[in-house]
Amino acid sequence: MSASGGVTPRAESRTRLSLRVNGEPVEVLFETYKTLLEVLREDLGLTGTKHGCELGECGACTVLVDSRPVLSCLLLAAECEGSHVRTVEGLAQGACLHPIQETFADLGAAQCGYCTPAMLMTACALLEKHPSPSRGDIRQALSGVLCRCTGYLQIFEAVEAAERRIRENSPGGSEGGG
Amino acid sequence: MMRCGRFHYHAPRTLRDACAMLQDAGSDGMLLAGGTDLVPNMKRRQQTPKVVISLRHVAGLRDAGPDGNRVRLGAMLTLSDLTAKEEVRARHTALFKAAAQVATPHLRNMGTLGGNLCLDTRCNYYDQNYEWRKAINFCMKKAGEICWVAPSSRRCWAISSTDTAPALIALGAEVALATRDGERTLGVADFCRDDGIQYLTRNPDEILTQVLLPIPAPGESSTYWKLRRRGSFDFPVLSVAAWIRRPPEGRVEAARLVLGSVASRPVIAEAAAGLVGTTLSEDVIEAVAEEASRLAKPLDNTDFSLGWRKKAARYLITGALRELRGDDPQTLGPLARRAAELAPVG
Numbered sequence: 001m002s003a004s005g006g007v008t009p010r011a012e013s014r015t016r017l018s019l020r021v022n023g024e025p026v027e028v029l030f031e032t033y034k035t036l037l038e039v040l041r042e043d044l045g046l047t048g049t050k051h052g053c054e055l056g057e058c059g060a061c062t063v064l065v066d067s068r069p070v071l072s073c074l075l076l077a078a079e080c081e082g083s084h085v086r087t088v089e090g091l092a093q094g095a096c097l098h099p100i101q102e103t104f105a106d107l108g109a110a111q112c113g114y115c116t117p118a119m120l121m122t123a124c125a126l127l128e129k130h131p132s133p134s135r136g137d138i139r140q141a142l143s144g145v146l147c148r149c150t151g152y153l154q155i156f157e158a159v160e161a162a163e164r165r166i167r168e169n170s171p172g173g174s175e176g177g178g
Numbered sequence: 179m180m181r182c183g184r185f186h187y188h189a190p191r192t193l194r195d196a197c198a199m200l201q202d203a204g205s206d207g208m209l210l211a212g213g214t215d216l217v218p219n220m221k222r223r224q225q226t227p228k229v230v231i232s233l234r235h236v237a238g239l240r241d242a243g244p245d246g247n248r249v250r251l252g253a254m255l256t257l258s259d260l261t262a263k264e265e266v267r268a269r270h271t272a273l274f275k276a277a278a279q280v281a282t283p284h285l286r287n288m289g290t291l292g293g294n295l296c297l298d299t300r301c302n303y304y305d306q307n308y309e310w311r312k313a314i315n316f317c318m319k320k321a322g323e324i325c326w327v328a329p330s331s332r333r334c335w336a337i338s339s340t341d342t343a344p345a346l347i348a349l350g351a352e353v354a355l356a357t358r359d360g361e362r363t364l365g366v367a368d369f370c371r372d373d374g375i376q377y378l379t380r381n382p383d384e385i386l387t388q389v390l391l392p393i394p395a396p397g398e399s400s401t402y403w404k405l406r407r408r409g410s411f412d413f414p415v416l417s418v419a420a421w422i423r424r425p426p427e428g429r430v431e432a433a434r435l436v437l438g439s440v441a442s443r444p445v446i447a448e449a450a451a452g453l454v455g456t457t458l459s460e461d462v463i464e465a466v467a468e469e470a471s472r473l474a475k476p477l478d479n480t481d482f483s484l485g486w487r488k489k490a491a492r493y494l495i496t497g498a499l500r501e502l503r504g505d506d507p508q509t510l511g512p513l514a515r516r517a518a519e520l521a522p523v524g
Contacts, residue, residue: 013184033182035217054180055218057411059284068258068287074217075288076210078187079234122284136519143410144282 022090059145062118088117109158111149211293253292272400276345299336334374344438348419370443
């Protein structure tokens with residue numbers, strides 16, 4: 001390679017990467033051909049993120065990279081240097097579930113559960129960006145994750161319920177919300 | 179489980195280094211933008227680069243801003259970045275509607291403007307895993323000799339499935355291509371070729387760096403209509419991009435009409451000339467739609483039946499032109515109603 005200067009050549013078959021996963025700094029060595037999904041599940045032991053179609057046709061592998069929902073099956077892990085990756089394992093704080101997890105459980109928004117981590121992460125990103133999303137916003141945000149069990153209605157209702165719960169639990173309570 | 183094959187990975191920080199690496203890699207090298215097209219294709223061994231050169235960290239490729247009477251949009255802007263720009267939404271409606279309807283919000287957070295312009299052509303006999311393709315002894319687009327869609331054909335008929343290219347052609351956009359030795363620009367129409375295998379005029383050592391979009395003059399408007407089976411995920415099976423310049427209450431001074439997903443490149447409908455000098459009466463719109471829809475000669479290599487796709491072309495063209503006339507999208511059927519609700523959600 002004739003190019004040099006500020007370049008990070010990774011011609012070897014394995015790549016070493018520093019990133020943050022669920023707030024923790026992580027250094028990981030992995031086969032360069034691996035996607036973020038493969039590294040999360042196989043090298044970091046985080047199997048909450050599900051392996052679906054492998055081709056970007058189902059959304060089951062959704063994680064948040066720098067707060068945006070993306071498909072970890074299509075993102076080479078080598079691309080994630082310095083990124084902050086959030087997975088479903090990072091939602092709960094100790095024994096305390098995230099409000100979106102509580103409402104999914106309360107309202108039956110999970111049946112087989114395979115799409116649930118992706119739905120949770122997508123909904124979490126939506127609520128962080130749009131604290132009071134309309135039903136249309138929720139439908140559009142979740143349109144990148146397929147669910148073959150619930151018919152989506154319970155999922156939409158769970159996202160709306162989580163939004164209310166977050167608002168009621170925030171300083172200042174429910175006043176001024178909406 | 180499908181995994182990518184082995185490759186050497188490079189993450190250059192400057193365009194100059196990226197150009198040098200691409201040239202050095204020769205035919206073994208491929209550029210990686212958002213990865214939403216290349217990575218699945220690598221898993222299915224449709225593409226088997228030995229060297230992958232990532233553009234993610236190359237400085238300057240996400241820049242956007244005015245440049246004289248044009249807007250420069252960096253090729254590495256994600257489709258979400260693009261649709262979040264108020265000026266794109268307000269001024270370049272066809273591009274906004276095209277970008278906002280690509281795949282899903284998740285894929286738009288990854289996929290880029292440049293990547294969508296360079297999207298591999300698609301075909302039911304090509305977009306399959308390695309074992310499936312091997313079972314039919316492959317096709318001429320990758321590793322085989324025959325076109326299974328048209329077995330007597332000498333050429334590949336895989337379909338251009340980019341949403342943004344038809345929109346950008348209708349808007350009169352250009353692309354900038356960089357090499358180690360310099361830069362050239364050419365119209366998006368000239369960037370595309372009608373061949374399923376060699377579907378771009380990009381030279382192997384060139385990197386698409388920017389899209390140059392004219393700032394619309396008063397009276398200019400555009401739209402993009404997309405047909406697909408589902409309201410998300412799916413590639414277009416047919417699309418229509420339309421642009422006109424028409425002073426308020428006046429007659430059309432200029433018009434462009436582009437059909438997507440009907441050939442290996444977006445197809446410019448010369449029938450749009452029939453709109454010039456008119457007030458877009460129903461008779462004119464129907465005559466132009468009838469003539470332009472003859473360009474849609476679908477082959478049996480994507481979703482939906484052939485006959486229905488051909489009929490749908492006239493419907494989409496008519497609808498797009500009525501929208502540009504100023505008709506309320508709520509009166510123009512489900513495709514227009516859904517498109518009217520498009521909003522940037524990251």
